[in-house]
Amino acid sequence: MSEAFDGGAHLPAAFMNPGTSSFSEFLGMVAPDLLPGNRQLPQGVSSTHLTPEATTIVALTFPGGVVLAGDRRATSGNVIANRDMDKLYRTDEFSAIAIAGAAGIGIELAKLFQVELEHYEKMEGRSLSLEGKANRLATMIRGNLPMALQGFVVVPLLVGYDEARREGRIFSYDPVGGRYEEHNYHSIGSGSVYARGALKKLFADDLSEEDAATVAIQALYDAADDDSATGGPDLHRRIFPLVDVITADGHRRLPAEDVARLATQVVEDRADRPDGPRAPVR
Amino acid sequence: MPFYVSPEQSMKDKADYARKGIARGRSAVVLQYDGGILFVADNISRTLHKISELYDRIAFAAVGRYNEFENLRQMGVRLADVRGYAYDRSDVSGRVLANIYAQTLGTAFSESNKPWEVEIVVAEVGEDAAADQIYRITFDGSVVDEQGFLAMGGSAEQVTTALKERFNKDAGLGEALSAAVHALRHENGEERDIEAAGLEVAVLERARREHRKFRRIQGERLSALLADRSGGAADTDTTAGGTASAGTEDEG
Numbered sequence: 001m002s003e004a005f006d007g008g009a010h011l012p013a014a015f016m017n018p019g020t021s022s023f024s025e026f027l028g029m030v031a032p033d034l035l036p037g038n039r040q041l042p043q044g045v046s047s048t049h050l051t052p053e054a055t056t057i058v059a060l061t062f063p064g065g066v067v068l069a070g071d072r073r074a075t076s077g078n079v080i081a082n083r084d085m086d087k088l089y090r091t092d093e094f095s096a097i098a099i100a101g102a103a104g105i106g107i108e109l110a111k112l113f114q115v116e117l118e119h120y121e122k123m124e125g126r127s128l129s130l131e132g133k134a135n136r137l138a139t140m141i142r143g144n145l146p147m148a149l150q151g152f153v154v155v156p157l158l159v160g161y162d163e164a165r166r167e168g169r170i171f172s173y174d175p176v177g178g179r180y181e182e183h184n185y186h187s188i189g190s191g192s193v194y195a196r197g198a199l200k201k202l203f204a205d206d207l208s209e210e211d212a213a214t215v216a217i218q219a220l221y222d223a224a225d226d227d228s229a230t231g232g233p234d235l236h237r238r239i240f241p242l243v244d245v246i247t248a249d250g251h252r253r254l255p256a257e258d259v260a261r262l263a264t265q266v267v268e269d270r271a272d273r274p275d276g277p278r279a280p281v282r
Numbered sequence: 283m284p285f286y287v288s289p290e291q292s293m294k295d296k297a298d299y300a301r302k303g304i305a306r307g308r309s310a311v312v313l314q315y316d317g318g319i320l321f322v323a324d325n326i327s328r329t330l331h332k333i334s335e336l337y338d339r340i341a342f343a344a345v346g347r348y349n350e351f352e353n354l355r356q357m358g359v360r361l362a363d364v365r366g367y368a369y370d371r372s373d374v375s376g377r378v379l380a381n382i383y384a385q386t387l388g389t390a391f392s393e394s395n396k397p398w399e400v401e402i403v404v405a406e407v408g409e410d411a412a413a414d415q416i417y418r419i420t421f422d423g424s425v426v427d428e429q430g431f432l433a434m435g436g437s438a439e440q441v442t443t444a445l446k447e448r449f450n451k452d453a454g455l456g457e458a459l460s461a462a463v464h465a466l467r468h469e470n471g472e473e474r475d476i477e478a479a480g481l482e483v484a485v486l487e488r489a490r491r492e493h494r495k496f497r498r499i500q501g502e503r504l505s506a507l508l509a510d511r512s513g514g515a516a517d518t519d520t521t522a523g524g525t526a527s528a529g530t531e532d533e534g
Contacts, residue, residue, distance in 0.1 A: 011382065015357045023363055034368055115367050118494075122335055122359045 023119035024112055024140055036108040037144035051104035051152070052081035056191035056223040056230040057088075059098070059159050059170045060203055061184055062212040065247035066159045066168025069216035070098050071191070071224060072239050073231030083231065084239050092117045093250045095133055095160035100189035101175075102152040105144065109154055113137055130162040134171045134179055142177035157188050161246045168246060191223025191230035198222040201279040210262070213243050213254060217266050218276060233263040296397045300421035303399030304346045309435035310403075311465055312343055312428075314414055314451045315458035318407045318488040318495065322462040324435075324469065325482040333484045335496035337362040337374045339407050341486050345435030346400035346421075354383060354402060371493065376406030380417035380425055388423020397421050401434045407486035407495050411451065436469050444468040456510050459483065463508070478505045 014029045024035065032038055052074040059068045074082040081103075088098045089110040097113060099106030116136060121127045128136065137158055144154055158171040170182040185203050187195040198219040207215065217233070220241050224232030233240050240263045243254040270276065287295075308324035310332055321343045323332040332351075333343045336358045344351035358379050366374045383402060391397045398421055406415045416428040431449045433441035445465035453461065463481070467474055483499040490497065499507065 011357065011361065011386075015360050016353060016386075018353070018356070023367075026360060027364065027367070031364060031368065034364075112367070115363055119359065119363045122363075123356060125329065125331065125334075 021120050021123040022136070023116045024143070026119075027112075035143065036105050036112065037147045039147065049076065051102050052076040053229065054085060054087050054100055054103040054106055054189070056187065056189035056195055056220060056227065057098040057100055057157050058187045058192075058195050058199060058216050058219045058223075059157055059182075059185065060199060060207075060212055060215060061168040061170065062207040062209060063205070064166075064168070065161055065209065065245060066170060067209070067212040067216050067243060067245050068096050068098055068157070068159045069213070069220060069241050069243045071220050071231045071241055072234075073229065074103050075229045078228070080231075083234065083237065086242060088242050088244050088253075089114060090244065090251045090253070091133070091158075092121070092127060094127075094163060094246060095130065095158065096244050096246060096251055097137070097156045097158045098188075099154060099156050100192075101154040102147075105147060105152050106154045106156070109140060109144065109156065113140060113156075116140070129164065130160045130169060133160065134158055134181075137171075138173060138177045138179040140177075141173050141175070145176055148175040155188055157186065159244075159246060161248060161250075163248075166248065187219065187223070189223075189230070191220075191227030194226045195219040195223040198276065202277065209245055209247070213245070213259070214262050214266065216243060217241055217259070217263050221266055221270065222276060233267055235264065235267060293392075296391060296395075297422060300391075300397040300399050304401055304421065304434075305436055307345050307347075307435050309433055309438060309441045309466055309469055310343050310345050311431065311433045311441065311445055311462045312403050312405055312416060313431035313445065313449060313458055313462060314411060314416075315455055315485075316411075316452050317455060317485070319405050319414060319416065319486040320455065320458045320462060321403075321405070321482075321484045321486075322459065322466065323482040324466050324476065324480060326480045327482075331482060333482055333498075335484075335494065336379060336404070337366060338371055338493050339486060339495050340374070340376050340379060341405055341484065341496050342402065343405070343434075344400055344402040347398070350398045351400045351402060354386065354398075354400065357386070358383070358404075376404050376415045376417060380404045380419060383419045384423045384425045386423075387419060387421060391422040403428075403432065403434065405486065407488050409488075433465060440468045440470070441465045455485070456507050459507055478508050 012030055020026055027034055054074050057070045068088055070087040072084050074085045088096055090096050091114045097110055099110055153175045156173055160169055162169050170186050172180050172182050172186050185199040202215045202218055221232055224230040240259045243259050245252055310323035312321050321333040325332050334355055336342045342355050342358055362374045387398055402419050404417045408414045418426045418428050418432055430451055431445055433445055448461035448464055463476055467476055483504055485497055486495045487497055
């Protein structure tokens with residue numbers, strides 16, 4: 001590793017130069033090898049089996065905030081690589097991201113984004129606007145494009161509470177860094193098509209925080225029901241989905257016992273009605 | 283025309299120059315209290331800070347020339363963030379930052395004509411009071427590992443003497459703040475009034491649940507703590523805790 005930040009006698013001049021408040025840009029100057037997406041991979045060989053895939057994530061807004069939830073499974077082909085993975089990252093007080101796609105790169109990207117926001121806040125003395133955070137993440141995904149083209153696609157979902165607008169917002173991305181604002185709800189990952197169907201039917205714009213969390217768990221259940229790469233609630237091992245809530249009071253992860261209670265209820269209800277709650281025909 | 287100046291004379295001149303520059307500014311104090319480390323600076327600006335967060339458990343306080351210590355602060359933030367990202371958050375320590383500051387200031391002092399007119403403190407809050415670290419780094423690059431409390435800037439000596447009278451490391455936040463303000467009022471040997479608006483106050487709060495222990499105290503909370511002090515009551519730290527991140531709370 002480079003001497004640059006080991007506290008060696010002489011720091012590179014870049015440390016003292018006025019200029020960027022962006023951590024990833026700065027890292028690109030002093031230690032580019034630490035950036036995800038900067039790696040050279042062998043050409044012409046399939047390397048997609050190198051890291052497991054992380055799957056379904058759902059998000060939905062409710063009056064006063066936004067809920068983000070993820071299942072816990074990571075797969076490598078048809079093998080379950082990990083049963084209790086955490087795909088949600090609190091990135092600062094009012095935002096969180098979740099990742100789907102190549103797990104190794106995704107986790108690194110989430111960590112980098114986390115430092116990016118904190119670094120900006122310390123350098124500038126104030127945090128970025130939610131819009132600014134969303135754009136910054138788009139730039140960072142663009143940096144991963146060479147890796148994405150070799151099969152290491154990472155697609156994050158950013159949620160946050162917009163202090164200026166006083167509402168929860170959801171942003172989705174494509175592998176080239178395209179940024180799209182989603183309204184009401186969204187889902188990414190291999191089980192997302194099934195989750196999105198459930199969200200579409202269960203979403204209402206007057207959900208309470210707890211109801212929104214339940215809708216997220218219902219949607220994840222449906223994703224796990226039809227997608228083998230998404231893990232459902234594991235009652236035996238007590239592994240339940242992770243649920244983060246962001247409101248005007250900031251970010252908080254729902255306590256495990258609360259999620260366990262909601263998830264157990266969902267599973268019990270499915271014993272009577274395996275296809276889940278019904279929406280009225282008209 | 284070339285002329286000869288002895289190294290002793292040159293060093294002495296530089297030190298005098300730096301001391302004079304630092305003495306022009308107002309003071310800042312750093313002290314331990316029962317919940318962590320308190321930083322108080324005499325600073326009327328709301329945006330140009332003398333006290334800032336460097337990393338999760340580490341804060342920075344400085345007096346002297348703003349552009350110079352701001353430069354050092356940014357360097358520290360960069361170093362801490364790069365190290366924490368490359369290794370782990372727990373691998374960033376106050377000692378590493380204090381060393382790099384000492385090297386930077388020491389090199390500037392001996393190798394350039396104009397020394398930096400700054401004095402800084404790097405403080406890290408530990409798991410318990412015994413593990414707290416407070417380093418004072420002066421313009422010539424010397425580092426002192428301080429115990430309990432310190433004052434720097436304008437008339438550091440008078441302020442230190444006044445602080446010594448009231449310092450108690452087991453004091454609550456209100457009492458510690460009161461001691462700090464009492465000390466800052468003794469600047470230039472005269473007693474003067476300091477309003478809440480003229481104070482920059484922050485703490486490294488040991489018990490804070492978040493990974494970032496730094497928090498500014500401003501606005502209503504600061505006024506309440508100060509009013510409390512004049513009423514003679516001890517610490518009533520009811521607004522402590524919560525999940526608000528440093529630098530955003532109580533703003534505006």
